[in-house]
Amino acid sequence: MSGGSSPRSRRSSFNSLSRDLELPSEQGCLSVIVLGASGDLAKKKTFPALFHLFAQGFIQSGEVHIFGYARSNLSDDGLRERIRGYLKGASEEHLSDFLQHIKYVSGSYDSGEGFEKLNKEISEYEKSNKSESPRRLFYLALPPSVYPSVCKMIRTYCMNPSGWTRVIVEKPFGKDLDSSEELSAQLGELFDENQLYRIDHYLGKELVQNLLVLRFANRLFLPLWNRDNIDNIQIVFREDFGTDGRGGYFDQYGIIRDIIQNHLLQVFCLVAMEKPVSLKPEHIRDEKVKVLQSVNPIKHDEVVLGQYEGYKDDPTVPDDSNTPTFASVVFRVHNERWEGVPFILKAGKALSSRKAEVRVQFKDVPGDIFKCKRQGRNEFVIRLQPSEAMYMKLTVKKPGLEMATEQSELDLSYGMRYQNVKIPEACERLILDTIRGDQQHFVRRDELKAAWQIFTPLLHDIDEGKVKSIPYQPGSRGPKEADELSERVGYMQTHGYIWIPPTLA
DSSP, X not given: OOTTOOHHHHHHHHHHHHHHTTOOOOOSOEEEEEETTXXXXXXXXXXXXXXXXXXXXXXXXXXXXXXXXXXSOOOHHHHHHHHHTTOOSSOHHHHHHHHTTEEEEEOOSSSHHHHHHHHHHHHHHHHHHTOSSOEEEEEEOSOGGGHHHHHHHHHHHOOOSSSOEEEEEESOOOSSHHHHHHHHHHHHHHSXXXXXXXXXXXXXXXXXXXXXXXXXXXXXXXXXXXTTTEEEEEEEEEOSSOOTTOHHHHTTTXXXXXXXXXXXXXHHHHHHOOOOSSSSHHHHHHHHHHHHHTBOOOOGGGEEEEEETTGGGSTTSOTTOOOOSEEEEEEEBOSTTTTTOEEEEEEESSBSOOEEEEEEEEOOOSSOTTXXXXXXXXXXXXXXXXXOEEEEEEEEEOSSSSOOEEEEEEEEEHHHHTTTOOOXXXXXXXXXXXXXXXXXXXXXXXXXXXXXXXXXXXXXXXXXXXXOEEEEOTTBSSOHHHHHHHHHTTOOOOSSOOOOOOOOO
């Protein structure tokens, strides 16, 4: 959709896609209930996402009302003022209209009184709207520790008597296989799987959603995407800042639980899975589960952990903490397509740069008559953030009279190609998917179980001190042992080539 399209045309475009996916058409007024409404996640992510959907016409005045629920003692206007500064990108008229659709209810998360009051407010809105099939969407912007009690309250007091009820839950979904299965069992007793939407924000990113289209809509990649042509694949997440006051919370999880087991694993599934039968959510999620079940147990000698120097200066972090702030883990996939191809999943904090990308490195050209192997291999890079782009690193003739070669690229940079298009935030896309009933970009229970089965043995070994974190300097690439591991399993770094995002200048 173009930057100048109207809300009506945007809605028409989305409805067209929905018909292709055979999603049901939704009717009736919509109540969005944000639990944890006074917290950081709600004000920085959830409410801005709802506002952007409202400003673009995907949810409209007269058909939606938003209820904030939390323990804080706030008025309606108090909540509105708290979130106002985070609602940007639309006119003051849109902003004022949106804020008038927000109501606040105060109550605890484990007693019925507050939820009875919440249900009364929702029901009064639904009656005033005279809707025959009202819809209720609960967004749990809360710590997972309160999910069971909150979901029990929703089930007991706030279920929709005549339309659908859907619940969005945030990661982390447990700390290992047992705790995840316990949480899944508790929620499964209260809601059907088609009512639960386990959100992973990476699945809402534009370039992540492009992976299926890229792989299965382009003939170019079909014969290349296998062990015959690809030497290795890296999936990388780098941040240039540390835990920034969240050290005590982060120390309970570490970089593997926080980033690799969910965000990077979801990207891995889309890169490595087989072609689904159709775009129906269950067909796509079936293939993701299959590839997860094909991953061999992780070997300790194909893992490097790191912890940046200064991490334990945070008074909330134990002095003897072994929690990794950096990890590089090699996956081996035991199937016909990927046998022998290492997948290197790497994530870290306090590094030299901020980026997330997929790097597909192809094998060397046999019979290299140009003697250009030292310049580097062909690589297909999908830059997820920042400066979203896809580019292919190629060896080309260097302009001039000499027959000399160099590395260059074929480049699709979104900032250049789609200058007037606003790339939506992941959260707004995923909330819209939930309203539409499309679970394609959400984590199914058996998928979650398969993911934890891969990582739980390694995580328990880390927790027991059997795998140690190596110190590294903040602002570096991480432990040098991680680069040595990548080189050992086959990755060849390109020297002398740096991708520079193109500009209009």
